[in-house]
Amino acid sequence: MKPGETAVISGFTDEQLSVKLLEMGFLPGTVVHFNFSAPFGDPVCVNISGFDLSLRLDEAATIIILD
Amino acid sequence: MAPGTRQKIALVGKPNSGKSSLFNQLTGLKQKIGNFPGITVDKRTGRCELDAETDAEIIDLPGIYSLYPRTLDEKIVVEILTNRRNPDYPDAVAVIADATNLKNCLLLLTQLVDLKLPVVLALNMMDLAAKSGLSLDIKKLSAALGLPVVMINAREGRGIEQLKRVLARGVEVPSQHVFSPTNLGESAVSEVQDHFHLSTPYEAFQYLQQVDNLTFLSPTDRTFIKEVARRHDFFPHKFQGVETIHRYAFIQSILDGVIVKSPRKDWKGGSNKLDKILTHKIWGYTIFFAILFLIFQSVFALAQIPMDAIDRGFAGLSSYLAKKLPEGPLFELISSGIVPGIGGIIIFIPQIAILFAFISVLEETGYMSRVVFLMDKIMRKFGLSGRSVVPLISGMACAIPAIMATRTIDNWKDRLITIFVTPLMSCSARLPVFAILVALIIPKVRLLGFISLQGVALMGLYLLGFVAALLSALLMKAIVQVKERSYLVMEMPTYRMPKWSNVGFTIVEKTKAFVVEAGKVIIAVSIILWVLASYGPLDVMNNARKTVSEQTANLRLTEQEYENRVAAYKLEHSYAGTIGKWMEPAIRPLGFDWKIGIALITSFAAREVFVSTIATIYSLGSTDESATIKDRLKDEINPETGGPRFTPAVGFSLLVFYTLAMQCMSTLAIVKRETKGWKWPLAQLFYMTGLAYTSALIVYQVLS
Numbered sequence: 001m002k003p004g005e006t007a008v009i010s011g012f013t014d015e016q017l018s019v020k021l022l023e024m025g026f027l028p029g030t031v032v033h034f035n036f037s038a039p040f041g042d043p044v045c046v047n048i049s050g051f052d053l054s055l056r057l058d059e060a061a062t063i064i065i066l067d
Numbered sequence: 068m069a070p071g072t073r074q075k076i077a078l079v080g081k082p083n084s085g086k087s088s089l090f091n092q093l094t095g096l097k098q099k100i101g102n103f104p105g106i107t108v109d110k111r112t113g114r115c116e117l118d119a120e121t122d123a124e125i126i127d128l129p130g131i132y133s134l135y136p137r138t139l140d141e142k143i144v145v146e147i148l149t150n151r152r153n154p155d156y157p158d159a160v161a162v163i164a165d166a167t168n169l170k171n172c173l174l175l176l177t178q179l180v181d182l183k184l185p186v187v188l189a190l191n192m193m194d195l196a197a198k199s200g201l202s203l204d205i206k207k208l209s210a211a212l213g214l215p216v217v218m219i220n221a222r223e224g225r226g227i228e229q230l231k232r233v234l235a236r237g238v239e240v241p242s243q244h245v246f247s248p249t250n251l252g253e254s255a256v257s258e259v260q261d262h263f264h265l266s267t268p269y270e271a272f273q274y275l276q277q278v279d280n281l282t283f284l285s286p287t288d289r290t291f292i293k294e295v296a297r298r299h300d301f302f303p304h305k306f307q308g309v310e311t312i313h314r315y316a317f318i319q320s321i322l323d324g325v326i327v328k329s330p331r332k333d334w335k336g337g338s339n340k341l342d343k344i345l346t347h348k349i350w351g352y353t354i355f356f357a358i359l360f361l362i363f364q365s366v367f368a369l370a371q372i373p374m375d376a377i378d379r380g381f382a383g384l385s386s387y388l389a390k391k392l393p394e395g396p397l398f399e400l401i402s403s404g405i406v407p408g409i410g411g412i413i414i415f416i417p418q419i420a421i422l423f424a425f426i427s428v429l430e431e432t433g434y435m436s437r438v439v440f441l442m443d444k445i446m447r448k449f450g451l452s453g454r455s456v457v458p459l460i461s462g463m464a465c466a467i468p469a470i471m472a473t474r475t476i477d478n479w480k481d482r483l484i485t486i487f488v489t490p491l492m493s494c495s496a497r498l499p500v501f502a503i504l505v506a507l508i509i510p511k512v513r514l515l516g517f518i519s520l521q522g523v524a525l526m527g528l529y530l531l532g533f534v535a536a537l538l539s540a541l542l543m544k545a546i547v548q549v550k551e552r553s554y555l556v557m558e559m560p561t562y563r564m565p566k567w568s569n570v571g572f573t574i575v576e577k578t579k580a581f582v583v584e585a586g587k588v589i590i591a592v593s594i595i596l597w598v599l600a601s602y603g604p605l606d607v608m609n610n611a612r613k614t615v616s617e618q619t620a621n622l623r624l625t626e627q628e629y630e631n632r633v634a635a636y637k638l639e640h641s642y643a644g645t646i647g648k649w650m651e652p653a654i655r656p657l658g659f660d661w662k663i664g665i666a667l668i669t670s671f672a673a674r675e676v677f678v679s680t681i682a683t684i685y686s687l688g689s690t691d692e693s694a695t696i697k698d699r700l701k702d703e704i705n706p707e708t709g710g711p712r713f714t715p716a717v718g719f720s721l722l723v724f725y726t727l728a729m730q731c732m733s734t735l736a737i738v739k740r741e742t743k744g745w746k747w748p749l750a751q752l753f754y755m756t757g758l759a760y761t762s763a764l765i766v767y768q769v770l771s
Contacts, residue, residue: 015304016552022311023133024556025171035339039348040444043555050330051168052559054440059556 001034007065008032014062025049026063073122075155076115076234079144079179080163081172082130083433083560085191088221089163090127091572093231098572100580109580110155117235126155132171134178134273135307137554138477142280148182149273150283159185159238161230163221166196166203167330167561173212173318174311177245180214181269185238188216189230194223195561199330211321213243222566246313248272251306255299259292272310276303338561345437355441358434359460362425366464370417377417381410400597408593411673412586415467415733418495419581420574422461422468426475427573429457431565435475436557443555449537450544452476452553455485459536462492463529466734470741471577480549484540486741487751490734491536493529493726496674500725501528503678506697508718532726535758581737588736589672596643596672600665600680603641611637638683643668657724657760658717658767660705667730674730716770720763728759 001007009030012018025048026032033047042057078093080086090098094113111127128147129140136142147153148160160179164172169190179186190205209216215233219226248256248268252275260271274281278292295301344350388402429435435457443453451459454476461469469489476482493501505524512520602608615633624632638644647664654664662684670677681700703712729735729752738748 015308017554019135019304019307019311020137020554020556022308022315023135023174025315027312027315036342036346038346038440038444039351042444043440045342045346045440045559049170051171052335052561054436054555054557054559056443056555059554 001065003034003036006031006033009063010066011064012062013064017059017062021059021063024053025051032063032065073124074158074234075126076123077126077128077147077155077157077160078163079128079160079175080130081132081165081175081558083558084130084163084165084172085221086127086130086163087572088566088569089161089189089191089219089227090125091569092221092224092227093125100576111576115231117231121235123234126157131175133175133311135277136280138479140477145273145277146281146283148179148184149270149281153283157184159187159234161187161189161234163189163191163219166190166192166218167199167201169203170315170318170322173321174314176212177314177317178269180212180241180243181245181247181267182273183240183267185240186214187230187233187238188212188214189221189226190216190218191221193218194220196330199334200328201326201330202328204325204327208321208325211324213241214238245317246310248306248310251309252296252299252301255295255301258295258299262291262295263288272306275301276307335561341562342437342559345434346441351437351441355438358429362422362461365425366418366421366461366468370421370464373417374414377410377414381406381413385410399601400594403601404594404597405590408590408597409586411593411733412582412589415465415581416578418465419468419471419578422464422472423574423577424570426457426461426472427570428565430475431563431569433560433562436559439555439557440559449540450481450484451540452478452481452555455481458485458489459492462489462494462536465494465496466490466492466731467581467737468577470734470737471581473741478553480547481553483547483549483742483747484543486738487543487747487754488536488539490729490731490751490755491532491539491727493532494731496731497528497725499675500670500677501525501722503697503700504718504722504725507700507713508715528722528726531723535727539754539758580740586736588739589733592672592732596669599643599646600638600641600669603637603645607640608637611640634683638665638680656767657763658714658720658771660712663721670730672732674725677725714771716767719770720767723766724759724763726759727755727762729755
C-alpha cells in the first residue's frame with residue numbers, strides 16, 4: 001500500500017497480534033486508509049473508521065488486505 | 068447508599084479520552100497518590116462530594132482499551148474488576164468515552180456490562196463531536212445499552228454536576244448480556260464458574276483467558292484453571308478474537324440506530340495539515356529539535372535562578388543555625404547534616420517542575436505521539452522505543468525528572484532500559500566538576516582562532532555520556548528478557564490546545580512524588596555521609612586543634628587559614644578520610660590518591676559535592692572562587708614523582724570517571740521508586756561504577 005491509498009481488511013497472519021489489532025478496530029471488512037509514513041518509512045499512520053493510529057511496518061505486515 | 072457512607076467509584080476509559088481531566092474536575096485538590104499493592108502503578112484517588120449527603124472515593128484506573136491488558140500497568144484494571152474481594156473493587160464504574168470515537172470506547176464498556184458492574188457512560192468531547200458534524204441520539208443510546216449516559220465536557224467542567232447526581236442516586240447493574248461464551252469453551256466456563264462460585268459466566272471466561280494476570284488467584288487455583296482449559300480445548304487468542312468481533316458487531320448495530328448524522332470526512336483537516344509539517348522528513352525533525360532545545364535551555368537556564376536562591380537560602384540557614392544553636396552533636400547534625408540534606412532535595416524542584424510543565428503540554432496537545440512516531444525507527448535499533456527520546460534528552464538536565472518521565476513508555480522492557488541508561492547522559496550536576504577539571508588540564512587555546520579547546524573537551528564529555536547510554540541500551544537489550552511484546556499500535560490523537568489546569572496538576576503531582584519518595588532516601592544518606600565526614604576516632608579528633616597548632620606553629624597563619632587547616636585535618640582523620648586512605652590501593656591504578664578518594668565518597672550523595680570537598684581538603688575553606696581552587700590544584704605536588712599531582716592523565720581519568728559513574732543517590736532513590744525495589748538501582752550502581760572504574764583505568768594507564 002502507498003500513502004493515500006485505501007483497502008479493505010480481510011484477515012491477519014499473527015494470532016497474538018491480531019487480538020490487539022481487533023481491539024483497536026481493525027475488523028475484517030473495515031476500510032483502512034493509509035495516511036502517511038514516518039520519514040524512514042516506518043512506522044506508518046493509518047485511519048480506521050475515523051480514528052488515526054500509528055503502527056510499525058512489521059505490525060502492519062500481519063494484516064491481510066483486499067485491494 | 069445510606070447517608071454518610073463512602074462509595075467507591077472507579078474511572079475507566081481509553082487513553083486520551085479526557086479521563087485525567089474528569090478526575091481533576093471531580094476531586095479538585097482533594098487527591099492523593101498511593102500505590103496499588105505490589106505493582107508499579109501509581110494509584111490516584113480522591114474524594115468527591117456527590118451531593119450534600121454522599122461522599123465518594125474516586126479511583127483513577129490506568130487508561131485501557133479493553134480488559135485485556137497491553138502493558139504491565141494495565142493489568143491492575145482486570146485484577147480489580149474481576150475480584151470482588153479486592154479492597155478497591157468499586158461500587159460503581161464511570162466509563163469515560165471520546166464521543167468522536169465512540170466505537171472503540173464502547174468495547175470496554177460492553178465488557179464491564181458483562182461483568183455485571185454498575186456502569187455509567189460519560190460521553191466526553193461532545194464539543195469536538197459537534198464540530199465534526201456528528202450528531203447522536205443520547206436517549207436511544209442509553210436505552211440500547213441499558214445504562215445511564217451523561218454528556219460532559221471534562222475540559223470545561225460541563226455536565227459534571229449531572230454526572231455526580233447520577234452517581235449519587237446509585238447506579239444499577241445493567242441487565243443486558245452482550246457476549247455470552249456459548250460455543251466458546253462453554254463447558255470450561257461453566258466448570259470454572261461453578262468451582263469459584265462466580266456470579267457471571269464472563270468472569271469465568273476472564274479467569275480462563277487471563278489466568279496468569281490475576282495475581283489474587285492462588286497457585287492451586289491457577290493449576291486448576293489451566294487444567295480445565297486444557298481438558299476442554301479452551302483457545303485464548305482465538306476466543307478473544309471472536310469475542311472482540313462479536314462485541315463490535317453489537318456496538319455497530321447500536322450505533323447505526325443512534326447516529327443521527329455522521330461526521331464529515333474532512334473535519335480533521337487542520338490536524339492533518341499540521342501532521343504534514345510536523346512529521347515531515349526535514350521540518351519534522353527541525354521542529355522537534357527546536358522544541359528539545361527550548362526545553363533543555365529552560366530546564367537549564369530558567370531553573371538556575373530559583374536553584375541559586377534555594378542554594379543560597381539553605382547555605383545561609385545552615386550557617387545561621389550553626390551560629391545560633393548551642394554546641395553539641397545533635398545541633399551540628401541539624402545544621403550541617405539535615406538542613407543541607409533537605410536543601411539537596413528542594414533544589415531539584417525547579418527543574419522537575421519546568422520539565423514536567425513541558426512534557427505535560429506536549430502530551431496534552433497530542434504532539435508527544437508524533438515524537439514517538441518520528442523517533443521510533445531510530446531508537447528501536449538500540450533496544451529503546453520512540454517513547455524513550457524525551458526522557459533521554461531530559462537526562463541532560465537532570466536524571467531525576469527524566470526517569471520520572473519514563474512513565475509515558477508503556478512497554479516495561481523499553482521503560483526499564485530507558486531508566487537504566489538515562490543516568491549516563493551528562494546532567495547539569497556534572498557541570499561544576501567538568502568545569503573545574505577541564506579548566507585545570509586543558510589549555511585555554513583556540514582552534515582556528517574561535518573554537519575553544521575547552522569547549523570541545525566539554526562537548527566530548529557530553530558525547531561520551533550519550534554514546535555510553537546508547538551502547539549500554541544495546542547491551543541491556545540482549546540481557547533483559549521480558550515476555551511482554553513491544554507494540555506500537557498507538558492512537559494519534561487530534562491536535563488540541565492544552566488544558567492548563569491539567570498541566571498544573573501534573574507538575575504538583577510529580578514534584579510531590581519526588582519530594583516524598585526520593586526525599587526519604589536522600590535525607591538518610593545525607594546523614595550517614597555527614598557522620599562519616601565529621602566523625603573519627605575520638606582522641607584524634609579532640610586533639611585536632613592542638614596537633615594543627617603544633618604543626619603550624621612557625622607559619623604565622625591568619626585566623627581563617629588556621630581554621631581551614633583544622634577543617635582539612637579533621638576531614639583527613641574522619642571516617643570518610645579513613646575509608647579514602649583505605650581504598651587508595653584500589654583507586655591508585657586510576658591515578659587517584661586518598662584525597663580524591665574522600666571526594667569520591669562524599670560526592671556519592673551528589674556529584675557537585677566533589678568541588679566543595681576538594682576545597683575543604685586542600686584547606687581552601689571557601690568555594691566561591693573556582694579560580695582559587697584551580698590554582699591550588701595546579702600547585703599540588705605528587706610526593707612520589709615531584710611533578711604536579713593533577714597531570715592530564717589524572718584529570719582525564721577523573722573526568723571519564725565522573726561522566727560514567729552513578730554518584731547520585733537521588734537518582735538511585737527515584738529508580739528505586741519507579742521500579743519498586745532495590746534490584747534495579749543496585750544493578751545500575753554496580754554497572755555504572757564498574758564501567759566508570761574500568762574506563763578511567765584504561766584512560767589513565769594509556770595516558771600516563
